[in-house]
Amino acid sequence: MNKRTIYLAGSTFWGGQDFLDRLPGVLDTELGLTDVDAGTVVETFFLAFPDSEYLGTSECIKVDYDADVIPLRTLLEAFFVTVDPFSTTKQINYVEGMPQAKIYYIDPADEAVADKAIADLQQHFGRAVTIACVPLQGFTPAGKYAQDYIDRNLGENLIIDPSLADAF
Numbered sequence: 001m002n003k004r005t006i007y008l009a010g011s012t013f014w015g016g017q018d019f020l021d022r023l024p025g026v027l028d029t030e031l032g033l034t035d036v037d038a039g040t041v042v043e044t045f046f047l048a049f050p051d052s053e054y055l056g057t058s059e060c061i062k063v064d065y066d067a068d069v070i071p072l073r074t075l076l077e078a079f080f081v082t083v084d085p086f087s088t089t090k091q092i093n094y095v096e097g098m099p100q101a102k103i104y105y106i107d108p109a110d111e112a113v114a115d116k117a118i119a120d121l122q123q124h125f126g127r128a129v130t131i132a133c134v135p136l137q138g139f140t141p142a143g144k145y146a147q148d149y150i151d152r153n154l155g156e157n158l159i160i161d162p163s164l165a166d167a168f
Helices: 012-021 072-081 108-125 150-153 162-167
Strands: 004-011 026-034 060-066 102-105 134-137 140-141
Touching: 004 026, 004 072, 012 072, 012 134, 012 150, 026 072, 060 072, 060 102, 060 140, 072 108, 072 162, 102 108, 108 134, 134 150
Parallel strands: 102 134
Antiparallel strands: 004 060, 004 102, 026 060, 026 140
């Protein structure tokens, strides 16, 4: 096993976790926020509301995966299906006011893979995309309430078509 970790922001929080969990090779996912003071306990948050104390942070999904089963490039291509690559203020078919899609890496080698995937996506569409690739500066896990929310409360992903994961 070749366990690796990447952090993905910009997909719908709960829907993104459910979608990524369906991909072969994804070992574990954890929801949280980037750019929050260390030690903060985050039970629930709604970034779309202007008065949110978490405005300016990114809802993020920590993804542990087996790179021998799903290479980073393939994982990113799956992630791209769940985001609006042209907007800095909304997620795919979701609310305005959410942060742009970002790939947060901890291994510097992942930056080149992500940059190439973004460049290829841009070439495919023939226009600039707004997905950013940046080093992770901090990650604060969300509370138990937020984790695996769709499995525990909805039973099905109503935000991202789960069958899209079948392509990967």
